[in-house]
Amino acid sequence: MSHLTTHVLDTTAGVPASGVEVVLTDSGGQHLAHATTDADGRTGLGPEPLPAGRYTLTFATGPYFAERDVETFYPEVTVTFVVAVADDGTSRHHHVPLLLSPFAYSTYRGS
Template sequence: MTSHLTTHVLDTATGAPAASVGVVLAGASGDSVVAETSGAIIAHGATDADGRLSIGPEHLPAGTYTLTFLTGEYFAARGVETFYPFITVTFIVEVADDGSSRHYHVPLLLSPFAFSTYRGS
């Protein structure tokens, strides 16, 4: 089974994939479209040795979601000080009238004192 949502975390300070980063997928609070999951955890997991994670169900309903990366735990396990104990990325899932939706990929470029994300493919 392939999830509707994937992520890839790269530790730019080391130039390597960020393995064992905890990730939590939840419905965004205040989104009436996903009210049944608003603020509720939908799925959780951790990145693999290549910094990748397929998370959540095969299909996400239209709405606003969050991915929270547990970066404080990741850096603490490595004895590295960080400014960001966690990073939350909020994004919108769109579904066409025929019920189809494309794959969503949310990468994270990470260092102890900075991060960047973008809409991947």
């Protein structure tokens, strides 16, 4: 399992959001990884493990909705989060779920 995972759910349709491109960047904007959600709306990305710092996941939601002929207010969703590393050099698995609809979204610290 990747040290960083995500799960995108289309809450309007009540299904996993498959085919959403996700890009991981660091605090300086450097591209670290990209992936596309699978049939279950899940993907793993990022180097193993992520060093301590701020990171951003950008979800390409516009193309996902366009493929379904659904108008959306959010052509992309950007989520910035912090990775902490313990004194012994270990860090937790990071899971960043996205609950998505054409005119709203929410995210939370998953497990």
